[in-house]
Amino acid sequence: MPFIPHTENDTRAMLAACGVNSIEDLFDEIPPELRADALNGIPAGRDELAVSRLLHARAAQNAQPLCFAGAGAYEHHIPAAVWEITTRGEYYSAYTPYQAEASQGTLQLLYEFQTMVAELTAMEVANASLYDGATALAEAVLMAVRANRKSKARRIFMPRTVHPRYRDVVAAIVRHQGITLELLDYDSAGGHIAPASLPTEPADITALIIPQPNFFGALEDTDALTDWAHAHGALVIGVVNPTAMAVIAPPGEWGTAGADIVCGEGQPLGIPLASGGPYFGFMCCKQKIVRQMPGRIIGATVDLEGKRGYVLTLQAREQHIRRSKATSNICTNQGLMTIAATIYMTLMGPAGLERVARQCHANTRALVQRLSEIDGVEILFDRPAFHETVLCLPRPTAEVLAGLSERGIFGGFDLSADYPELDNTLLVCATETKSAEDLDAYTDALREVLG
């Protein structure tokens, strides 16, 4: 019996204490007609050795091509110490720190996490994480509607340069809240939202979303967009890549007043790609609207002897107290992932994170430079970009990707399904994990495929 410690003697003694003859007797309140048949569709149990054999075989069935795809999930080097420490049982097998005195490890770490995320984005406060970048954006939209009490329209400006899957998730989650999501088209030359294209006298807008860098890797004109939004009574929601924050102006410093709410995908901070999860979303805001922020928040306090300690705070916003009036139905954060991210940020430090960002940028530029020397391959947008770029191909993208795949290369993300106007285009990324030889391998393979 896996993971059940009872000896036959234990079971007998325990049944006697319960005053029953068999375990079956303990289920006598369940109406007999509801009792299930045997679980014949489930295989018989296996020991660890047998399961290990199966899982090794399955892992081997996943091809591991050289990866030049980003599009919201980025392959970065993860220092060995990150997951060595994160999977310590004291972190891995603890729960939500409801008993603060018995959870000071997790709580202090999350307080450090909140500080680091706030520093990275130059925002005043952060929460202790949400599920992922996409749901964090959905929660940011809901938060903006609560926080912008002057706006009555519940109207959100959503650029098409926001990750298409994030847009899907936001639509699915806010659908029943009477919120209008208005798409903003991008500039066809720059691949960004041209501030001049925004309406000069717009009707009531609740918030403007600004991605930085945007889904195409292009850098938005964040100062002008932020000031435009604020001039029209809208809040600014920044969606940012955390690696980029080491070198790109952070949302707290956008325009005159800075962004109001900031969120993003935390995966680049020490979380493996792992087929898409678990990752974590981060969220920050200005202090004055912190009570509208969803999710767990850790605060510092003192114990009855005056010693510093940490607790879950602002809990009255949450579902377990506020029930149908909570800021969100969110119950968990992504605790384990934030532990890894905190250790990652600590091990890298400000200098290390900046070097990673610079290397990613240099690698992507070098890759794009080489690929665009191939006949028919061109860089699509002329806007400055960070660590990701859109290329135009002379042939249908799906065909090219299949050819690259045969040569052990995952060549990037095909934009045509999400942007029908961008057929024959490819979004590529080369992080710091790629060597000069890797860039050559991609270039040679693409030349062959297009040859």
Next chain:
Amino acid sequence: MSNEPLIFEHSRPGRVNRAQSAHLGGELNGIPESLRRKHPPRLPEVSELDAVRHYTRLSQKNFSIDTHFYPLGSCTMKYNPRACNTLASLPGFLGQHPLSAARDSQGILACLWDLQEMLKEVTGMCAVSLTPMAGAQGEFAGVAMIRAYHDARGDAARTEILVPDAAHGTNPATATMCGYTVREIPTDDQGDVDVAALKAVVGPHTAGIMLTNPSTLGVFERRIHEIAGIVHEAGGLLYYDGANLNAILGKVKPGDMGFDVIHINLHKTFSTPHGGGGPGSGPVGVSERLHPFMPIPVVGRDDNNAFRWLDEHDLPQSIGRLSAHMGNTGILLRAYIYALMLGREGMVRIADYATLNANYLMACLRDAGFDMALPERRATHEFILTLKRQAKEPGVTAMDFAKRLLDYGFHAPTTYFPLIIPECLLIEPTETESKETLDAFVEAMVTIQAEAEKDVETLKGAPYSLPVRRLDDVKAARELDLRWQAEA
């Protein structure tokens, strides 16, 4: 235990962990000055040893399943097998980009397909979507599907979701997120839903009911068939909150109880790590009529039996996507590995021994003089002890007992939930704890009771042996200090 400073207080300007980035760097060509960062973020500047030592020391300030008995009711804090972590962390799984082509992802897709099939079998539902990233997101998916079903039929009059007053707070919060108003149904004195009250409110405005069975009161809802009939007859649907599936795994299938949609908390029943509060994972199972509305993506098979993702083209009526990719894949993988080790016999034994442990612990505590909230009922996988009597005389609360238990090396049970039972402790031992551990817990409770009778201050001052004494929540909420600030 000594105070561990913040990592920022260990920081020294110019200290760089060269092992991680010494040979990285590059120019920011093409990025104009106006878009660049002016001041670096004040992240800590420490050596690798500083970091490892600090975060190891912090870990030692936690209670966890690996170090302590953790009978936190409704959270199912059972042993998280190490094999699940080790095997889910094979490089072939961790290195996979989420946008990889299906042809490059057959290994992970096969695992997820198998898990979908297993969850269908244990829940008795017709299809499963694994994408919800936590129980609360599973709830959202479920209620959004109920809404999509009514909307697709043009039945716009259904504006209410019924929720028992003992329900977990996520239930009403979820209903609100889906645009419904919430109506609470009272519980009778035996812990069952008050059927007369239900009949009085159910009608053409009822979109559905959200039920947990066994309920949050730790008892099996005996009239579930009758309740299902009443709600279905009125045209509403039934949502099953799978928080307490550990109690009935393989014994009862929610599909057989008449539920239309269910979510399962893999971090409870299928023993994936709680990780200090996540990641969770809340797959949803659906009946035939909700199948078209399932959240995407779902694992399917093509004509050649190869696995592939089903998306909006396959399920055009889907409620949509709930994550950028496909949910917490690595957690799903851990649940799958656990399920493989258990197998069909192992799953049923979970319910057997979780129930035996709860009933044994309840019997021992009752014999030791404690009051149960529902003394006439069998415990399921958990039960509620009420300290209402002790709160009057000698004047100690559930919180006092909880804090004192920490001194004896036991994580406290869930306190003050469900909200409808005064001074309660919701106790869930789980099947992975031994008789000796349960006996030691009873002994600690008896000792604490004796301490309370002798001098209530012993409990009021607890805990004494932890890194901090009782913390000031009021100060934390009034004088918000949510981050470290560098000195100006």
Next chain:
Amino acid sequence: MSNTPSELKYTKSHEWVRIEGDGTATVGISDHAQALLGDMVFVELPELGSALEAGEECAVVESVKAASDVYAPLTGEVVAANELLEDAPETVNTDAYNDGWLFRIKLEDETELKELLDAEAYAELVAEEDH
């Protein structure tokens, strides 16, 4: 025992109302309500100038363990809100009927006053709840 001043009016949802005689009324939460909620950590007040309907949720009082809606006892426009509570929410605990007031409204329909409870009726209500 909670304190229930006789010159005030009350609601079943535990607000108190003081008729100011100049067409306005001051609103707060009762001593009984503040005691039930415990240490106050935050008070969210209605915006000045907003029009309230009697029975509408218009403010929130928040303690560590609970957050409770405050309902407008009467219909009217908000003409003042107690800014002191922003920095000192605990005033609701220490002085519920004076410095702990929440907001003042300009009455629209004086006949609504008849719907309010007097101190005696409210004290009875509280006594019943305690059982």
